[in-house]
Amino acid sequence: MEVADKTTFKWDSKIPTGPLTEKWKTHKNNVKLVNPSNKRKYNILVVGTGLAGASAAASLGELGYNVKAFCIQDSARRAHSIAAQGGINAAKNYQNDGDSIWRLFYDTIKGGDYRAREANVYRLAEVSNNIIDQCVAQGVPFAREYGGTLDNRSFGGAQVSRTFYARGQTGQQLLLGAYSALMKMVHSGKVEVRTREEMLDLVTVDGTAKGIISRNLVTGKIERHAADAVLLCTGGYGNVFYLSTNAKNSNVTAAWRCYRKGALFANPSFTQIHPTCIPVSGEYQSKLTLMSESLRNDGRVWVPKAQGDKRHPNEIPEEERDYYLERIYPSFGNLVPRDVASRNAKNVCDEGRGVGESGLAVYLDFADAIKRDGEKAIRDRYGNLFEMYQKITDENPYEVPMRIYPAVHYTMGGLWVDYNLMTTVPGLFALGEANFSDHGANRLGASALMQGLADGYFVIPYTIGNYLTEVTPGEVDTTHKAFDEAEQSITAEIEKVLNIKGSKTILDFHRQLGKIMWDKVGMSRDEQGLKEAIEEISALRKEFWSDVFVPGQPATYNKYLEYALRVADFLELGELMARDALDRPESCGGHFREESKTPEGEAKRDDENYTHVSAWEFTGVDKAPVHHREPLIFENVKLTQRSYK
Amino acid sequence: MSNKDIISVNLKVWRQDGPNDKGRFEDYSLKEVNTHMSFLEMLDVLNENLMKEQKQPVEFDHDCREGICGSCNLVINGIPHGPEARTAACQLHMRHFNDGDTITIEPWRATAFPVIKDLVVDRNAFDRIMAAGGYVTVATGNAPDANAIPISKIDADSAMDYAVCIGCGACVAACPNSSASLFTGAKVAQLSKLPQGAPERKQRVKAMVEQMDKEGFGDCSNFAECEAVCPVGISITSIATMRTEYVKAMFS
Ligand SMILES: Cc1cc2nc3c(=O)[nH]c(=O)nc-3n(C[C@H](O)[C@H](O)[C@H](O)COP(=O)(O)OP(=O)(O)OC[C@H]3O[C@@H](n4cnc5c(N)ncnc54)[C@H](O)[C@@H]3O)c2cc1C
Numbered sequence: 074m075e076v077a078d079k080t081t082f083k084w085d086s087k088i089p090t091g092p093l094t095e096k097w098k099t100h101k102n103n104v105k106l107v108n109p110s111n112k113r114k115y116n117i118l119v120v121g122t123g124l125a126g127a128s129a130a131a132s133l134g135e136l137g138y139n140v141k142a143f144c145i146q147d148s149a150r151r152a153h154s155i156a157a158q159g160g161i162n163a164a165k166n167y168q169n170d171g172d173s174i175w176r177l178f179y180d181t182i183k184g185g186d187y188r189a190r191e192a193n194v195y196r197l198a199e200v201s202n203n204i205i206d207q208c209v210a211q212g213v214p215f216a217r218e219y220g221g222t223l224d225n226r227s228f229g230g231a232q233v234s235r236t237f238y239a240r241g242q243t244g245q246q247l248l249l250g251a252y253s254a255l256m257k258m259v260h261s262g263k264v265e266v267r268t269r270e271e272m273l274d275l276v277t278v279d280g281t282a283k284g285i286i287s288r289n290l291v292t293g294k295i296e297r298h299a300a301d302a303v304l305l306c307t308g309g310y311g312n313v314f315y316l317s318t319n320a321k322n323s324n325v326t327a328a329w330r331c332y333r334k335g336a337l338f339a340n341p342s343f344t345q346i347h348p349t350c351i352p353v354s355g356e357y358q359s360k361l362t363l364m365s366e367s368l369r370n371d372g373r374v375w376v377p378k379a380q381g382d383k384r385h386p387n388e389i390p391e392e393e394r395d396y397y398l399e400r401i402y403p404s405f406g407n408l409v410p411r412d413v414a415s416r417n418a419k420n421v422c423d424e425g426r427g428v429g430e431s432g433l434a435v436y437l438d439f440a441d442a443i444k445r446d447g448e449k450a451i452r453d454r455y456g457n458l459f460e461m462y463q464k465i466t467d468e469n470p471y472e473v474p475m476r477i478y479p480a481v482h483y484t485m486g487g488l489w490v491d492y493n494l495m496t497t498v499p500g501l502f503a504l505g506e507a508n509f510s511d512h513g514a515n516r517l518g519a520s521a522l523m524q525g526l527a528d529g530y531f532v533i534p535y536t537i538g539n540y541l542t543e544v545t546p547g548e549v550d551t552t553h554k555a556f557d558e559a560e561q562s563i564t565a566e567i568e569k570v571l572n573i574k575g576s577k578t579i580l581d582f583h584r585q586l587g588k589i590m591w592d593k594v595g596m597s598r599d600e601q602g603l604k605e606a607i608e609e610i611s612a613l614r615k616e617f618w619s620d621v622f623v624p625g626q627p628a629t630y631n632k633y634l635e636y637a638l639r640v641a642d643f644l645e646l647g648e649l650m651a652r653d654a655l656d657r658p659e660s661c662g663g664h665f666r667e668e669s670k671t672p673e674g675e676a677k678r679d680d681e682n683y684t685h686v687s688a689w690e691f692t693g694v695d696k697a698p699v700h701h702r703e704p705l706i707f708e709n710v711k712l713t714q715r716s717y718k
Numbered sequence: 719m720s721n722k723d724i725i726s727v728n729l730k731v732w733r734q735d736g737p738n739d740k741g742r743f744e745d746y747s748l749k750e751v752n753t754h755m756s757f758l759e760m761l762d763v764l765n766e767n768l769m770k771e772q773k774q775p776v777e778f779d780h781d782c783r784e785g786i787c788g789s790c791n792l793v794i795n796g797i798p799h800g801p802e803a804r805t806a807a808c809q810l811h812m813r814h815f816n817d818g819d820t821i822t823i824e825p826w827r828a829t830a831f832p833v834i835k836d837l838v839v840d841r842n843a844f845d846r847i848m849a850a851g852g853y854v855t856v857a858t859g860n861a862p863d864a865n866a867i868p869i870s871k872i873d874a875d876s877a878m879d880y881a882v883c884i885g886c887g888a889c890v891a892a893c894p895n896s897s898a899s900l901f902t903g904a905k906v907a908q909l910s911k912l913p914q915g916a917p918e919r920k921q922r923v924k925a926m927v928e929q930m931d932k933e934g935f936g937d938c939s940n941f942a943e944c945e946a947v948c949p950v951g952i953s954i955t956s957i958a959t960m961r962t963e964y965v966k967a968m969f970s
């Protein structure tokens with residue numbers, strides 16, 4: 074299947090003119106404002122209640138809009154953001170170690186291997202400080218120094234200490250802060266939260282987003298919701314790999330349905346493989362558990378120097394250990410960015426020096442830190458992570474080094490958005506992990522929480538006004554034929570999948586897809602593997618639609634039906650990811666093409682030909698999508714080969 | 719604690735077709751359970767087996783599978799979240815069971831948490847308690863510099879001890895009175911430790927306690943069963959704090 078090509082990008086990214094440091098300020102002064110008394114006439118749907126969705130829904134409710142928010146879980150507070158551990162970045166420079174908005178911007182652009190937009194990233198760094206202020210005011214109990222001021226820690230890819238944290242539960246505390254703001258708006262009647270309700274389609278009228286179709290997950294009833302704007306805050310799609318650190322309900326369906334309705338999907342293959350996760354233990358494994366990157370502040374990564382050394386780690390003498398990150402990258406050491414740490418772990422395991430039963434693990438050792446700072450200090454910093462590790466592996470990391478291995482963790486790709494966070498479908502916005510905007514080809518640690526909250530608290534409340542002033546509120550209601558059509562197609566799809574009554578379970582398909590993705594669209598990719606992946610996924614998808622068994626009835630609580638619909642969409646997304654990876658023969662950030670590496674084996678970019686965003690346009694299932702390219706223009710930073718040596 | 723790698727278990731699982739169905743236990747036996755599996759992975763295997771026989775799988779709530787989202791809600795052998803202290807059901811591993819064990823699995827049982835299907839219950843009452851007052855009113859963009867109000871490390875740490883509640887509801891399930899005091903107290907206590915919480919202190923505790931009563935949760939009679947099952951170790955000092963705050967709010 075040939076890919077139709079369009080080299081020019083016909084959609085405007087709406088980046089304001091003027092110097093980088095002034096763009097956002099100027100833009101805020103220029104956006105059109107909705108008259109306060111008119112705001113209540115506008116209905117906004119916010120799909121998702123993670124950091125992005127909860128903060129957006131609460132802030133828009135406060136401004137006076139009518140907001141309806143949706144989530145899959147039984148409470149808004151359970152969104153996947155709750156699981157984030159390590160921290161959130163901000164350019165406060167409280168540590169007086171030379172941090173600044175510029176430096177945070179620069180680190181993020183560089184960390185993303187120069188595949189993100191300067192203007193978006195600068196704005197992100199600019200609002201980062203407001204986020205910390207807002208969260209503290211909400212009562213988020215960030216870690217503090219004895220003097221009462223806020224504490225910071227370091228994270229990978231940065232040489233300053235700018236990460237704010239709340240023990241190992243930063244995401245939980247930030248989400249509970251946003252959730253509390255959201256519940257306050259629920260109390261005041263400005264926001265309605267629909268829990269256990271899943272968006273299954275976007276409704277467009279003349280190409281403009283006017284509502285959604287959802288399924289009430291308790292009763293199975295298909296529902297219609299009309300609105301003047303739809304905000305997609307539905308998180309990432311790492312579960313396309315089956316095993317990932319994402320929560321089990323994380324999925325691509327909402328974003329995928331928008332893609333099918335005309336929203337471009339950008340850089341789908343840009344996936345982050347996180348270096349510090351608990352290794353796979355068996356076939357039955359249902360998900361992978363992250364051990365926060367913050368552990369690399371104190372833990373030292375090593376493997377035995379010799380291949381196949383099966384001795385107990387504590388019996389391997391110092392001189393027979395290879396602290397390979399410290400050896401290869403003396404200036405960043407254990408704090409190299411994630412993509413670099415992951416690839417190196419894979420390399421040492423490929424060399425036969427991996428540890429543990431499977432040989433697919435490396436050690437993360439705290440012995441030196443405990444000797445230096447005492448067990449109590451380490452317990453204070455990472456107690457709950459150590460506990461979690463012990464619960465899962467039955468090993469005590471205070472005594473035996475942790476075993477870790479890379480796992481799929483985050484997806485930098487997502488719906489293409491302009492500077493206002495609007496997709497190519499007017500009225501449809503995407504926030505948080507669901508969009509592609511700020512992390513380029515690799516996300517730095519503690520930057521996803523920052524981005525989700527930046528989008529929700531500080532960007533969308535300004536930029537949505539620009540769009541809304543152009544539309545008449547309530548133009549379309551749920552009796553419009555676009556709703557009839559969308560509802561009929563969803564009902565038919567549900568019936569179809571339930572009636573296959575095949576011989577394989579949904580999990581069988583998901584696992585098989587995950588294996589193809591991990592082997593061929595995972596940590597390293599090459600042309601042949603990617604071509605095979607495209608064929609294999611397409612075949613698997615056909616098999617799914619003829620041989621899957623989905624239990625139960627449409628109109629009841631039915632988790633496996635939900636699951637089947639999500640896996641069906643993953644089976645389409647996986648193919649697009651492989652295509653996207655194939656059409657980018659350079660290596661950059663988390664996207665590593667075997668064909669493109671430096672003599673030292675590091676990712677080698679090809680700036681001349683690939684300094685662009687790839688954005689894909691749907692043309693039909695089993696049909697080749699159209700490839701668009703948005704050139705990335707760097708006016709303020711010089712593109713260099715990333716070096717962490 | 720099993721020292722075998724592979725065990726067999728018998729399961730007695732609560733099955734209930736919907737809110738109006740009476741419900742019943744059904745028996746299943748599972749062979750070849752790897753003891754490194756998590757409890758929920760064991761249920762995944764059960765469901766796979768059931769579906770391979772074209773039978774109805776058991777519905778249960780779960781999401782993060784790392785003890786933080788508060789979705790999982792299984793009463794295992796009569797204990798909410800099962801036999802391991804400070805462990806949510808999703809973090810429980812099969813190595814804590816023995817070959818041949820019979821394991822009973824039920825949903826939370828409380829009037830305020832009606833069963834939706836099988837092991838899935840409705841916990842929206844918790845959201846309504848939070849909506850009544852579990853927040854600091856501060857509109858987006860209105861915050862002073864984060865370091866403007868110093869907070870002692872001791873107070874911040876203590877607030878954090880209460881803030882880690884995952885909202886699972888095990889405390890309610892364990893309480894003979896089905897009281898939600900530990901859950902509500904945790905939020906009241908967190909915000910009572912922080913200067914940010916002070917301005918709304920009185921309305922907050924009153925509104926949250928009243929909502930708790932309205933939802934049909936029972937009173938607290940100091941059984942302390944809640945603290946024993948809480949997967950994150952919320953202390954019952956939170957309930958004492960809530961009471962003091964409540965009394966202060968009512969009589970000042
Ligand atoms: C284990 C782990 C640790 C992490 N640690 C950190 C960290 O320390 N620092 C950091 O910066 N980042 C971290 N991240 C990344 C970060 O947590 C996420 O990128 C971020 O929280 C995503 O937030 P979100 O609001 O975009 O989406 P999510 O939090 O994923 O929320 C998605 C929401 O959308 C809803 N939803 C999805 N589909 C539908 C649908 N079809 N209909 C209705 N609702 C739907 C869900 O119910 C949910 O409410 C971590 C990630 C993981 C997996």
Ligand code: SF4
Nearest residue numbers: 883884886887889948
């Ligand atoms: S107090 Fe403990 S048991 Fe109760 S809801 Fe919170 S975490 Fe669960």
Ligand code: FES
Nearest residue numbers: 781783788790808
């Ligand atoms: S599944 Fe999230 S706490 Fe158990």
